[in-house]
Amino acid sequence: MKNKSDNAAFRNNYASEIYQLGVDKAKLDLFNIIPKKYVQLHHEGYIHIHDAEAYGKVNNCSTPDLISFFETIELDSKTEQGKILEIINKIKYLITNIALSQSGGIGFANFDGDIHSLFQKHHISLISENVDFFKDCICEFLTWINTTRTRFCGEPYYLSFNIGLSCSGWGKITAKTILDTFMNMPIDYTRPNIIFKVNKDINSSKNSPNYDIFQLALSCTAKRMIPTYLLTDSNSNNTCMPQKLGIMGCRTRVYNNVNGSETSIGRGNVANVSINLPRLAIESNCIEDFFSLLDSMMENVSKLLIERANQMKLNGEQYVQYILKNKIWTSVNTIDDMLKQGTLSIGFIGLSETVEVLTGTAYHMNSESYQIALDIIKYMRNFTDKLRDKYFTNFSLLATPGEMISGRFCKIDKKYAKNPIQDKGFYTNSFHLPVDSQISIFEKINYEAPFHNLCNGGCITYVEFKSAPLTNILALEDAINHATLKGISYLGFNYPLDICNDCKTSGTFDNCPQCNSSSVKRIRRVSGYLEDLNYFTDGKKAEESFRKPNVM
Numbered sequence: 001m002k003n004k005s006d007n008a009a010f011r012n013n014y015a016s017e018i019y020q021l022g023v024d025k026a027k028l029d030l031f032n033i034i035p036k037k038y039v040q041l042h043h044e045g046y047i048h049i050h051d052a053e054a055y056g057k058v059n060n061c062s063t064p065d066l067i068s069f070f071e072t073i074e075l076d077s078k079t080e081q082g083k084i085l086e087i088i089n090k091i092k093y094l095i096t097n098i099a100l101s102q103s104g105g106i107g108f109a110n111f112d113g114d115i116h117s118l119f120q121k122h123h124i125s126l127i128s129e130n131v132d133f134f135k136d137c138i139c140e141f142l143t144w145i146n147t148t149r150t151r152f153c154g155e156p157y158y159l160s161f162n163i164g165l166s167c168s169g170w171g172k173i174t175a176k177t178i179l180d181t182f183m184n185m186p187i188d189y190t191r192p193n194i195i196f197k198v199n200k201d202i203n204s205s206k207n208s209p210n211y212d213i214f215q216l217a218l219s220c221t222a223k224r225m226i227p228t229y230l231l232t233d234s235n236s237n238n239t240c241m242p243q244k245l246g247i248m249g250c251r252t253r254v255y256n257n258v259n260g261s262e263t264s265i266g267r268g269n270v271a272n273v274s275i276n277l278p279r280l281a282i283e284s285n286c287i288e289d290f291f292s293l294l295d296s297m298m299e300n301v302s303k304l305l306i307e308r309a310n311q312m313k314l315n316g317e318q319y320v321q322y323i324l325k326n327k328i329w330t331s332v333n334t335i336d337d338m339l340k341q342g343t344l345s346i347g348f349i350g351l352s353e354t355v356e357v358l359t360g361t362a363y364h365m366n367s368e369s370y371q372i373a374l375d376i377i378k379y380m381r382n383f384t385d386k387l388r389d390k391y392f393t394n395f396s397l398l399a400t401p402g403e404m405i406s407g408r409f410c411k412i413d414k415k416y417a418k419n420p421i422q423d424k425g426f427y428t429n430s431f432h433l434p435v436d437s438q439i440s441i442f443e444k445i446n447y448e449a450p451f452h453n454l455c456n457g458g459c460i461t462y463v464e465f466k467s468a469p470l471t472n473i474l475a476l477e478d479a480i481n482h483a484t485l486k487g488i489s490y491l492g493f494n495y496p497l498d499i500c501n502d503c504k505t506s507g508t509f510d511n512c513p514q515c516n517s518s519s520v521k522r523i524r525r526v527s528g529y530l531e532d533l534n535y536f537t538d539g540k541k542a543e544e545s546f547r548k549p550n551v552m
Contacts, residue, residue, distance in 0.1 A: 044416065050274065057315060061158075221476055270312070346398065437548070475552055
């Protein structure tokens, strides 16, 4: 039986227990099918096969082509407000059915712009009565997202809404309504992951048409930690068309395409496997040994991903029929098309500990250690690029969100290869600096920025505040501008968010400052999504206890 802390969002109930029994059985069956050497690497903690229960059946995540989906749908409603309600309900239906057809998250690349296009197509007038009704619908929609626990019988849907680039009437209203509504909902409503796409020509310059929406987004972040920010002008993204770029889940980025148009829309990630970098470092006698072990592990992981894709080609078409028949992935009619358009991601965790083992110091402590850190990730990116060219498959490098594996890898490694880095009980997320480094916000951005250009499968940099910067959105704006200049692709802001269960006061506190209650819900960012600290994995709980703020 799966412990609730094994997944940050999992909720115990009868249906979820039955579901989990099925997952456990599926994994046992699959581990008898997957080549044994890969199963051994997984069990011994060298790698992690994500969503193993979905092996050979379904893809990981999707950025639905919302416009193509609605091309095949006729609305039944005759009134304009009826059409608004029907469109929102059909998007709910879409979310539910995609969640039944894959293992991971769903991201809408231009939710505001798509709503404008749909309303325009169906002749929904931009009048005050319709706007008021639409606002009510969005409020109900966000409530549904936060209170529904039907994904896998116990979890909320992992949804991302990318907004901020639509300058048209209904698009601007959609972005403002989502931000306004979310900002004023109960503090423990933490879904969806709203991603504001920052662009100097559209919203981040004072004279740009959506600057007011950008300022609203900053105010929302200062109160709720959401939205996060996709920086379309940074050198990691400035060759991408901003309207075609979007983030899925907490960081997954699908854009480059060796088999067609470069876009996030109507595509997704097929599968990912993460490598335990600290383990390789612990088992190395020198840096040369480490790169030799890394080379071998990358080769194994790439073959495993290809084997998984081949299994999906043989067995998966029956499971992804909804995605294929409803044009969720653009111009994809068969499972073979899907595998060509999707990505296979090689991920990693624990770069900070890896460099500490190899050099004796954290990578931000001296230039030699920092160069080794860069060399490791450059090597991994070059390897995935070679795989892309060799197999004509969209291999990418993912800076893995370490929700489960930050603790799992560390715990397993203690059995095989003990080292002082394991004492704290977790490995640091992807390429991030140690969470207790306490360096300044700008310094953290400077150190992590070069890795963003290398991790084309997705990554994020977080900066940590001591408390909610409610009256200091200028600090957020300064950090975003600096991050854009330095090349950060995707940026988030963290701070402790505590809620009194008795009187609902929110802030940062041990006991409630209003009623002195010790019954406090603690909302933290687990690896991208916000979640109740009680539902963090053991490794993430350990990490949270080490976190120290970055200073301005």
